[in-house]
Amino acid sequence: MPNTHPSQISISDYTYTLPEEKIAQFPLENRDQSKLLLYKNGRITDGHFKDLPTALPANSLLVFNDTKVVQARLRFQKPTGGVIELFCLEPLEPMREVQQAMQQTYSVIWKCLVGNNKRWREGRLEMPLGPYPADGSLWAERLAPAEEGFAIHFTWSPGHKTFAEILELAGTLPLPPYMNRDAQESDQDRYQTVYASEAGAVAAPTAGLHFTPAVLEQISAKGHQKAFVTLHVGAGTFKPVKAELMEYHYMHGEQLSVSRAFLEQLLYHKSKPVIAVGTTSMRTLESLYWLGAGMSLGLLPVEGEDLFVPQWFPYDVRTTISVQEALEALLYHLDSHKLTHLHATTRILIAPGYQFKICTGLITNFHQPQSTLLLLVSALIGPSWQKVYKHALANNYRFLSYGDSSLLLP
Incomplete structure (x- = not known):
């Protein structure tokens, strides 16, 4: 792990050549026929997404983002x-x-x-x-x-x-800029997850696009648990990093919402594998720790009337507060304000040097060069991101929103 503050990361160290033909312009006929790259303990194996339930660590809690893309x-x-x-x-x-x-x-x-x-x-x-x-x-x-x-x-x-x-x-549906086409009737269905319910995103949480009702049923049948959070994906998710140093990149804010029941489920499951379905679920989960830790320390910033996680908060605050203490602080906050849901805004930047508090694995697609999402992947699996992406390119994986998937287990 780097000893330097992540603000000093040079984005040019997180690039690779992505040929245009590797970018998926349309989804496959069936959601779960996409490829699944499994990275586990440094080893890479190839499979298909329908095999996910057997590839997950035993007794995993999968956390999905149920946001719904609006015709923005x-x-x-x-x-x-x-x-x-x-x-x-x-x-x-x-x-x-x-x-x-x-x-x-x-x-x-x-x-x-x-x-x-x-x-x-x-x-x-x-x-x-x-x-x-x-x-x-x-x-x-x-x-x-x-x-x-x-x-x-x-x-x-x-x-x-x-x-x-x-x-x-x-x-009309706002497809990502790299698709170079207008939305079609089929995108109304395929650019939404099968479990999307909370309208407000301007981009899909694309890691979830591969899930079918059958895969979700098999996940439960294998003894895994499912849980849902809401983070409304903003257009900033496509914002290129133009500054050479991350110090000069302003992270976009996104609104998140979780229920009291979800916090209780997460608290109960905290010692078992927690797998984020997508970078948005991961940013939500890790933000919850910092919201709770900030409350416990009396340091929690607000933006307007909103609870708020600043971009560099995890790197600038030194704390030994446990996950249990952080989640209990959030539950206390809800109870004391007679609330059923926690609403907050997060600008968290997960980059190399970040110490994960809640997530133990990630399901995610393959991201653009020099993006904050690639920094997040590198924060989780270290320099091995280069090996993973080189393997995906060499083995005809499809990239970006309608592309193939990976399960990353460091």
């Missing part, structure tokens, strides 16, 4: 014929919590990326919600610049519809 891309046609594209990133008003904002009626203010912004000189944009005037319309008004975007005021008619319903009617 909105294309408004101007009367002059030009197109303005809005990509909804996160809610600003009247509330910042994604699931509540999705249920808002009449109007909301969201931070959005604006495509063709220079052509939007002034005024409201309008999009009909159907072929007839009675179907209603969606309007968008640009208010002010916001961090890496603009504050956009959306209003709609009929106003009793929720913003989630409006996006279903007016939006």
Whole structure:
């Protein structure tokens, strides 16, 4: 493990050549026919995803992210014929919590990326919600610049519809930029996990795309447990690291939500293998430790009214607080505030030098060169990430969101 602070990591040390033809543009016909690379104790073996239940360590707890991708891309046609594209990133008003904002009626203010912004000189944009005037319309008004975007005021008619319903009617699915294609009808199903339930993500937690009802049943039949958390994946997950040193890379924030029952399940299971299904589940699990430790130490930062894990918090805080103490602190917080769910925002950056507190393994796809996700993989398995990726490239694994999978057990 490096002795230097992760802020001094040079991202150019975490690169590899990814040929365009290795990037999966479409999913395989069946979710669980994808390949599964098993990395265990330094050894690599090849299999298929349907074999996952037998590849897992005995008595594993698998933690899934049940976020659901929303149709966050909105294309408004101007009367002059030009197109303005809005990509909804996160809610600003009247509330910042994604699931509540999705249920808002009449109007909301969201931070959005604006495509063709220079052509939007002034005024409201309008999009009909159907072929007839009675179907209603969606309007968008640009208010002010916001961090890496603009504050956009959306209003709609009929106003009793929720913003989630409006996006279903007016939006399209935001596929990752490296897919180089528009979303198709099949993506409505295949770019969601079979267990997605909590609307709010603008990108899929792709490690979960391989699971089928049959694989989930076999996991239970083998004596493993399943649990669910929610982390709404933001567009920042595709944000390239442009700074040479990580010190100058600003980690994106993402909202997470877990139930009291989940915290109790995790506490009960803490001495057995905990396998994160995807990098988002891993970031959620490790953030929970730091939220609890921060509460115990009286150091927990807040951002606005939100509980918050800063980017470098795990590296700058020295603590001997156990996982049990951290989880008990979270349960006490919920009980003392009469809450059933814990909501927080995390900017945690898991990079080489990170000491894992909860996760013992990871199910994940193959990630882009020079990405924070590759840093996370390296934090878990060390320099062996190079061996894993070299093997995957040489053995025709498919990369990125619709690509193949791996089970990493250090």
